[in-house]
Amino acid sequence: MRLDVVTIFPEYLDPLNVSLVGKARARGQLNVHVHDLRSWTYDRHNTVDDTPYGGGPGMVMKTEPWGDALDSALADGYETGAQAPALIVPTPSGRPFTQELAVELSERPWLIFTPARYEGIDRRVIDEYATRMPVYEVSIGDYVLAGGEAAVLVITEAVARLLPGVLGNAESHRDDSFAPGAMASLLEGPVYTKPPLWRGRDIPDVLLSGHHGKIARWRRDEALRRTTANRPDLIERCDPKAFDKKDREMLSILGWAPDPAGEPFGRFWRRTETVEE
Numbered sequence: 001m002r003l004d005v006v007t008i009f010p011e012y013l014d015p016l017n018v019s020l021v022g023k024a025r026a027r028g029q030l031n032v033h034v035h036d037l038r039s040w041t042y043d044r045h046n047t048v049d050d051t052p053y054g055g056g057p058g059m060v061m062k063t064e065p066w067g068d069a070l071d072s073a074l075a076d077g078y079e080t081g082a083q084a085p086a087l088i089v090p091t092p093s094g095r096p097f098t099q100e101l102a103v104e105l106s107e108r109p110w111l112i113f114t115p116a117r118y119e120g121i122d123r124r125v126i127d128e129y130a131t132r133m134p135v136y137e138v139s140i141g142d143y144v145l146a147g148g149e150a151a152v153l154v155i156t157e158a159v160a161r162l163l164p165g166v167l168g169n170a171e172s173h174r175d176d177s178f179a180p181g182a183m184a185s186l187l188e189g190p191v192y193t194k195p196p197l198w199r200g201r202d203i204p205d206v207l208l209s210g211h212h213g214k215i216a217r218w219r220r221d222e223a224l225r226r227t228t229a230n231r232p233d234l235i236e237r238c239d240p241k242a243f244d245k246k247d248r249e250m251l252s253i254l255g256w257a258p259d260p261a262g263e264p265f266g267r268f269w270r271r272t273e274t275v276e277e
Helices: 011-019 019-026 063-079 099-106 122-131 148-159 213-229 232-234 245-253
Strands: 002-007 031-036 084-097 108-114 134-137 254-257 269-271
Touching: 002 011, 002 063, 002 148, 011 019, 011 031, 011 148, 019 031, 031 063, 063 084, 063 108, 063 122, 063 254, 084 099, 084 122, 084 148, 099 134, 099 148, 108 148, 134 148, 213 232, 213 245, 245 254, 245 269
Parallel strands: 002 031, 002 108, 084 108, 084 134
Antiparallel strands: 254 269
16 A cells, blocks of 8 residues: 655654554555655745635645645656555544544555645645545544644554554454444453453453353453443444344343334434443
């Protein structure tokens, strides 16, 4: 996979040299190019922003530097044989970044990131490149950062760990929170390791039983328990068909029941008055 990042703070992307992403780069699994947007400015102040049309506070990033920088990144990528680029625009006004989207992006061969500053990039830049490639406007959460570089790091790490060979164990992400399949709408439960007793705290007996079926069931129940406590919205919008008989029994213990209103209202489960203490 090729990644291009255009930014006014190239040093912000230094963490891409460490940990799993850094190792993936060293092995040639990830080809990362960080570009300084100010290299495509033509005044002595290296200006990348200007006042917004219509007035208002803040500044807007200019079209010319972004257009020239993206054209240059595209030309370089095509020259080296990269194909099928997609533009990733980190913005709080974008679609939520989810594990499902991370999987989708991990299957693309070339991602180009445009982390903005100030009030964002002149909209015409996004509209222009949307005629040349798919554009993903992506939000990593319901909050606003000083710039999009942190979002680039988040998205890159989530995507890179899904690339073949990046994780030491290819099955490591199978039981992750939000992983496609049985965990698609659940949070992962608690995990434990040696020693079995620490500061008077032991681990659940079932994990020492060697009974794989019981262990799998315990983990599933703990995932349901954590999800209902921390992210009830995930349960509410999950298709009831995703829950087997044992899941439904645990949900009942946790105070949930089928929603008689059903699918037309988009909520399949709801809290009941009897919640486990």
